[in-house]
Amino acid sequence: MVQTRNSSEGGRSNAEQVTVQSDSIAAKLESMDSMKEDIAALKGDHSKGSFIGGDPRGWILKAEKYFRYYQIPDEEKVEIASMHLEGYALDLYSWLSDDHPLTFWKELVQAFNKNFGPADFQNPDEHLCNIKQTGLVYECRQELAKRSSRVSNWPKHCLLGVFLNGFKEEQKDYVRIHKP
Template sequence: METRAQEQKKLEEMLRQLVKESATRQDQAIQELRERQHMDMEEVRQMFVNLHASISSGRGHHSPANQRSEGNNAPRSQIFPRFTKIEFPRFDGEDLKGWLYRCEQFFEIDGTAEDAKVKLATIHLEGRALQWHQIFMKSRLTRAIPSWEEYISTLSTRFRSDLFDDPMAELKGLRQIGSVLEYQDKFDSLLNRVELSEEYAVSCFISGLKDEIQIPIRMFQPRTLQRALSLAKLQEVAIEGHSKNHKGGARVTTGNPPLLPTTCHGSNDFLSKSPRGARLSPA
């Protein structure tokens, strides 16, 4: 009996040892798996960091912007996904105002540091603009990079073609010659160069339209440019339809009235079409 009890005890001890070893190996395997997962995640994170650095260097992105964000501990507002490629606008001497506007939009989205703006802009100059930049930098008494405000001020003196223009006078004197859309294009181009209230802009827009378009529009007293433009287009279509219906002197009646009231010529059409010499007999 004692021998059997001893054997059973040995078996139980061996079983406990096996269970213990199995648990130890399982713990080790779990730990190794966690470490491997951590290394894989770190590898992936590093790949994204390298990719972002590669994209940033490719579009002229400078590290001072990142340093500024980290120093302030204030996260920037991300309008676009982190890895969206935003092309910096190029400038060859044409449309300076439009280029400066796009630059400011880029700086805001990118969070570009003040001391990096000029450097970033100059590597995207071409043609006459690049030639001017090289001469400008050589003529400076110092090799220090100018501030963005100083740079665009000097740049404007060279490339702005409207320094001595009077867009307000042009806007007030603008008159419609072609279609409403052609007039709108010229009007928008001038309006973009001045600061006007909506009310005054509407007044200028209507005043420049052709008489047969602006007079009916005034009856509706539009308060916004969009409303005035819509009415002008409708009146233009009504006039074109009216002209087609009266082409060749033959009046064609349609089931749809004009969208806006138009001046009707030939109000004595009925009398002119009455048989010559016809008399009205008493009833």
């Protein structure tokens, strides 16, 4: 006897067959998503973890955490870090390496801080006290976090005073109500 679509396969109902097929499709889609992530990693998707230029402190902090976690030997740090450079940072590294190969992580950090960090003459305490609101409250909070990371031993009540002082007069009461 010839089976038709309407007859059940192996004693399964149509609903069971649909469930099995949909589970199979879902598993294949999951597998495809996983493969896409693996391919992106193999292609060297540099959108995460790359340093292009600008303030290097965050990137250096992440790199040092990576080095500690994976126990990277000192002689390999520059080589690994250089694979995560793009734009101006890659140009600077290339230019410095042509002249004199960078072999120590400390040298690379100094070069990035010198070329991308704040000016040497800029006093971090003065820079912190100079915060002025130009946009949203959130942006002012971000600027405080950025600038306060460069100073040390500031009591929290002083940081709060600097934070509140930087707001436009019409915003200060609104911010105080929320007890920052």
